[in-house]
Amino acid sequence: MAAAANSNSDNLTLDKVREALIRQEDTIIFRLIQRANFPVNSPTYDEKFASFSGSLLQFVVKETEALQSKVGRYENPEEQPFSPENLPPSLVPPQANPPVLHPAAASININEKIWDFYFNRLLPLFAVPGDDGNYASTASSDLDCLQAISRRIHYGYYVAEVKFKDAPQDYEPAIRAQDREGLMKLLTFEAVEEMVKKRVEKKAAVFGQDVCLVDNGNGKCKVDPSVVSRLYGEWIMPLTKLVQVEYLLRRLD
């Protein structure tokens, strides 16, 4: 995870937010490559785990998030849990820094959508079919991917806040009119999105290559770079904009 952008309101600039987003691309790609070490391993998801009410994946998510909650993970607004029911409180003393975001951020959690596209659409595109028995590592690797993607998407709060602060006059009319489509239009820059898709595709090609001392010339990547480009184009960027729109709609409350 990259450093939080929420420590000081004066530090929140579009450049810093963009820098954090770019660094998070590396994290997401590293984690997808790690998940690709395992085949699909469907018993991780399909079978009831021991005496737990759900699957091994659900057990790992619930227990890991409970532990992370105790050490303060969810004090950062951009960290949203996938299993928010009955999370234990943080044992870390609250930070004295003034909050940077509007309190509405806390109520915007689109992890259900993220969970859905990750397991139903994305995973079959980059994990090979099969079962090698490593279900616990698979579950933990899935959670790593989910958390990196979720953090990236919920970072939309900061993107929206900094854009709003830089030009409130552009956003206020659409917010007052509760005009989702108008806000979405204000937040969409197709040229930038194309550039991001190209950059993550290049990163996936660089980070996913087999590095040998003598070039083995196979050029095979551990995760197909076009899948990473699609991940950004079809899910990460649209959902980040959804978070931004939801945040802005409540920005003047």
Next chain:
Amino acid sequence: MAAAANSNSDNLTLDKVREALIRQEDTIIFRLIQRANFPVNSPTYDEKFASFSGSLLQFVVKETEALQSKVGRYENPEEQPFSPENLPPSLVPPQANPPVLHPAAASININEKIWDFYFNRLLPLFAVPGDDGNYASTASSDLDCLQAISRRIHYGYYVAEVKFKDAPQDYEPAIRAQDREGLMKLLTFEAVEEMVKKRVEKKAAVFGQDVCLVDNGNGKCKVDPSVVSRLYGEWIMPLTKLVQVEYLLRRLD
């Protein structure tokens, strides 16, 4: 984590073990790069955490390993805990596969040495001084690094087993004589070690670069490749050989 090599004795070949070790290099380097996102963050290690008896790091290690133990992590011989006291039992049904390793493997855990070099020698070489307040993420990132390194080093069991199986006549005299130095000599191939150091240095340069659409020419790496070469030369390879020697000394028991 890479797939375990312990599912079937007939599958254990030197080529497969080497392939697993090479894949683990990527994991270790990815995780070091992720840890380098944070400065040293010494309160993670120095301050007592809430009502827990130790630091935040020790809390995260103990609780994470307890959770992982429940989902069967330590049923794999190459996974050794850093906090082995009072680990809860696995809730996963034991595998029916016959064990590949001599039972002695279970008693060889050199994580104290790994913990020591990681925090006292390695971390100051690649984490910049400073404090950004992200202690929970720092602790979790340290544990990711420690586990990847520990798994790589304890994979020495498989290296030793496959070498022994391939040429018992070479090893038995030294084992019967309990000759550590003789075994260490049999296990040392300097040319191979130099090649590994060069390869991980190259990987660190590739995976740690800033990937931009237009080459920014700064050539700066997130983790100094020479530090990764040193990590392998000074710690990972010598400690893997130590695991191999300890294992072989008990191989005929």
